[in-house]
Amino acid sequence: MQLFDVYPLFGLEPVSGKGSYVYDKNGQAYLDFYGGHAVISIGHSHPHFVKRLQEQAAKLVFYSNSVQNPLQQALAQKLGALSGCEEYQLFLCNSGAEANENALKLASFHNGRTKVITFKGAFHGRTSAAVNITDNPKIVAPINRNYEAEFHEWNDLESVRTSLAKGDVAAVIIEGIQGIGGIHVPEPAFLEEVANLCRSQDTVLILDEIQSGYGRSGSFFAYQYTNVVPDLITVAKGMGNGFPIGGVLIHPRFEAKYGLLGTTFGGNHLACAAGLAVLEVLESEQLIPHAKQLGEQLMVELRDFSAVKEVRGHGLMIGMSMDFPIKPLRKQLLFEQHVFTGSSADPHTLRLLPPLNITEQEAEQFLSGLKTGLQQYHQTAKI
Numbered sequence: 001m002q003l004f005d006v007y008p009l010f011g012l013e014p015v016s017g018k019g020s021y022v023y024d025k026n027g028q029a030y031l032d033f034y035g036g037h038a039v040i041s042i043g044h045s046h047p048h049f050v051k052r053l054q055e056q057a058a059k060l061v062f063y064s065n066s067v068q069n070p071l072q073q074a075l076a077q078k079l080g081a082l083s084g085c086e087e088y089q090l091f092l093c094n095s096g097a098e099a100n101e102n103a104l105k106l107a108s109f110h111n112g113r114t115k116v117i118t119f120k121g122a123f124h125g126r127t128s129a130a131v132n133i134t135d136n137p138k139i140v141a142p143i144n145r146n147y148e149a150e151f152h153e154w155n156d157l158e159s160v161r162t163s164l165a166k167g168d169v170a171a172v173i174i175e176g177i178q179g180i181g182g183i184h185v186p187e188p189a190f191l192e193e194v195a196n197l198c199r200s201q202d203t204v205l206i207l208d209e210i211q212s213g214y215g216r217s218g219s220f221f222a223y224q225y226t227n228v229v230p231d232l233i234t235v236a237k238g239m240g241n242g243f244p245i246g247g248v249l250i251h252p253r254f255e256a257k258y259g260l261l262g263t264t265f266g267g268n269h270l271a272c273a274a275g276l277a278v279l280e281v282l283e284s285e286q287l288i289p290h291a292k293q294l295g296e297q298l299m300v301e302l303r304d305f306s307a308v309k310e311v312r313g314h315g316l317m318i319g320m321s322m323d324f325p326i327k328p329l330r331k332q333l334l335f336e337q338h339v340f341t342g343s344s345a346d347p348h349t350l351r352l353l354p355p356l357n358i359t360e361q362e363a364e365q366f367l368s369g370l371k372t373g374l375q376q377y378h379q380t381a382k383i
């Protein structure tokens, strides 16, 4: 059987990983400033993570959601304590798209409406309801266009206000920091007023923290740079450091009912062990303040590069907008400097999403690789 060929692949095969590096079969190290797509939060094969998974796998990998699983409770408690969202309730699932799918269902169950406000450049996943509010018509199939999705300009309060005033919007969904769109931070006053307007219309505010959450922004959640209290917060990616796990944090004003949501695999024993290991390491190694401090330092240094037009982001979620399309530079960085970086929907923006425990030396290595990469890029461009 052949694989269904949907991914354009780099000619590269990582076979192991440790900390901020992955290694190919020849032992060549690659500095991971992409975090395997914002997924690696505590570093590749962190020893505590590996130990937790090994021990749990040897005990019990899975049993269905029809029995007691104290690991779920432990995960919810630890997540509440570290994020400052103690009063929220947690529903566990397996991916980001699934988290958003469940959040949209909760919103629609709550107020009986179907219209959703989303934003230009948004990415919320590829499942049926989630892809309909993703700003990429190429990945939306006719079967997904089954409710009204309104795409507004980023930070455009007046257009959101006018739409919400009609009183027919089920949910507003917004990324804590827009990721795939090119790293755009919402203006705090915009987000705060959207939250107020949602409350006044009984519209549900969903904060998609799938990419920006779990400490990546230097705060547990990126929206925590504002005074917003979201109704629902969706998480995945960094939550499992590579183990598939996602979740919806649900404000206490939403009441659970048996059968309202459900999943076979969500919250399984092994996933919970992975989720707990991540939180334990974030706490014991103080990775969130570290991400904040190192990210700020890195952004200052990046602004000094002459080809850089703008540096956006918070913590270790950084977008570098260049004065040329970044595709060849990104390839150059990977194959010549052995550094992984991310692209975005904006052809000029390089996305940096390293593990939260990168060291200052690794940040320096990235900066010097970037310097050489840029020199080489400009030399090649001149020829």
Ligand SMILES: Cc1ncc(COP(=O)(O)O)c(C=O)c1O
Residues within 6 Å of the ligand: 095, 096, 097, 098, 100, 123, 124, 125, 126, 175, 179, 180, 208, 209, 210, 211, 212, 236, 237
């Ligand atoms: C902000 C955001 N939401 C949702 C998703 C979808 O997550 P998943 O690929 O785990 O379904 C992504 C994935 O990149 C994302 O960046």
